[in-house]
Structure formats: C-alpha cells, structure tokens
Amino acid sequence: MTLPFIMVLAMGFLFACGIYLMLERSLTRVLLGFILLGNGVNLLIILTAGRGGPPLTDGKNLSTLGMSDPLPQALILTAIVITFAVTAFLLAMIYRSWRLVRADSLQDDTADLQVAITKMIDSEAEASTDYDDTEFGDEAESPITGAIDLDDDGKPHEREAEDEPGAATSARGTANSSGRGPEGTETEEKK
Known part of the structure; x- marks a missing residue:
C-alpha cells in the first residue's frame, strides 16, 4: 500500500467515527466526534494538494514547476483555528450543562414535546377542514x-x-x- 492510500483509509475512518459520535446524545461524544471530523477534513485537504516541493526559488529560476500549492496549507491553518474555536464553545456548553443538570447528555424537554404534539394535531385538524374546490x-x-x-x-x-x-x-x-x-x-x- 502506498502512503496516499493509507491516508485515504485514515480519512475515511476519521469521518466514520466522527459522524457516529456526533449522532450520540452525550455532549462529550459530540465534541469528540466534531474533533475527529475536523481532522478528517484536514486530511482531505492535504490529500487534494498532492505532492510537491517547498515554494522557494533561488532567485534566478522563477519556475513554479514541482512546487506545492500553498492554498491548501492556508486552508488547513484556517480549519484548525475554526475547529479550536468550536471546540472551546462546545466545552463551555458541556461545562454549563454539567453545572446545571449534573449530566452531559441531552434530554427531551416535556414542554417542548407537548407543544410539538399540539401543533401537529392542530395542523392536521386545520388541513381536514380545508376543502379542495375543483368543481366548475x-x-x-x-x-x-x-x-x-x-x-x-x-x-x-x-x-x-x-x-x-x-x-x-x-x-x-x-x-x-x-x-x-x-x-x-x-x-x-x-x-
């Protein structure tokens, strides 16, 4: 196996584990899933850049042949900063949840469920009173x-x-x- 193929497998593994963890109700697992997904995206950007040398010249030969593109590297630096900021925000949410409820898992709010059920019943009743006037x-x-x-x-x-x-x-x-x-x-x- 070549190095890019191993990185593609690692990227797929990071995506799969990240999405699986983000579907959980525990906020800690959601945080870990988000971090894994961010690292998988960074690997994807690195793989799209391809191989190349450093973007340096000797001052005489200004050819860009064989140089790597610096744009994917800049995108990865930006993605790292964004992932760090969202991780800090999720950590603050987890801490706040732990301080208030002493649990980091999301629970269904019974009042919200009651409002949703009432709206659904009202919309069904409203739809049944409407008539479709297709007669001429x-x-x-x-x-x-x-x-x-x-x-x-x-x-x-x-x-x-x-x-x-x-x-x-x-x-x-x-x-x-x-x-x-x-x-x-x-x-x-x-x-």
Missing part, C-alpha cells in the same frame, strides 16, 4: 357569480326543485337558454 360553475361550494354552466344539468335551485315531490312537472316544462331541459335533452316546445 354552479357545482362549486362557493360558485363564481355569472359563471357559465358547463355541464348543462340546470341551475342548483332547479335541481333542488326537481328533488321535491310535485315539482317535477314544473321543472320539466321549463327550458334554459340552450333549449335543453334539466336532463340535457331537448324539450317538447323546441321540437
């Missing part, structure tokens, strides 16, 4: 006034009159503007 014309729950009746089955008040006993003869005798009756057939007067 006079079939809609709130029809648009002056809309054209596309299905030629009559106006709602005519359909209600048909449903009432004794009103069938009056509804059959009337025709709407298209010359068709409530059932969509031509009326006797137009024939």
Whole structure:
C-alpha cells in the first residue's frame, strides 16, 4: 500500500467515527466526534494538494514547476483555528450543562414535546377542514357569480326543485337558454 492510500483509509475512518459520535446524545461524544471530523477534513485537504516541493526559488529560476500549492496549507491553518474555536464553545456548553443538570447528555424537554404534539394535531385538524374546490360553475361550494354552466344539468335551485315531490312537472316544462331541459335533452316546445 502506498502512503496516499493509507491516508485515504485514515480519512475515511476519521469521518466514520466522527459522524457516529456526533449522532450520540452525550455532549462529550459530540465534541469528540466534531474533533475527529475536523481532522478528517484536514486530511482531505492535504490529500487534494498532492505532492510537491517547498515554494522557494533561488532567485534566478522563477519556475513554479514541482512546487506545492500553498492554498491548501492556508486552508488547513484556517480549519484548525475554526475547529479550536468550536471546540472551546462546545466545552463551555458541556461545562454549563454539567453545572446545571449534573449530566452531559441531552434530554427531551416535556414542554417542548407537548407543544410539538399540539401543533401537529392542530395542523392536521386545520388541513381536514380545508376543502379542495375543483368543481366548475354552479357545482362549486362557493360558485363564481355569472359563471357559465358547463355541464348543462340546470341551475342548483332547479335541481333542488326537481328533488321535491310535485315539482317535477314544473321543472320539466321549463327550458334554459340552450333549449335543453334539466336532463340535457331537448324539450317538447323546441321540437
């Protein structure tokens, strides 16, 4: 095995262990996972830089051939500083948690859970009262006034009159503007 392959395996191991530890509830394990993940990122940046010599010249030959790129090294220095700052912040959080609760693991807050459950129930109840008005014309729950009746089955008040006993003869005798009756057939007067 070559050196870069061993570093790739080490980087993968650091990423895997860091992510596994960050998924725990213990703040100390989250801190250790963050540190491992930061070191894995530093190895990744080093591996992307590749091999090369120091960026120095003799003053006569100013060729950059064979020199390593200084940008990844600057990025690693920046990443180290950021990792140190976040580590200090997490240590302060762990210390504060230990002073207040005498535990470094995160617990579910019952009040927060109750609020989340109430919001979920309210949103489900609100969603069930909404209606999807996809009907056209006079079939809609709130029809648009002056809309054209596309299905030629009559106006709602005519359909209600048909449903009432004794009103069938009056509804059959009337025709709407298209010359068709409530059932969509031509009326006797137009024939």
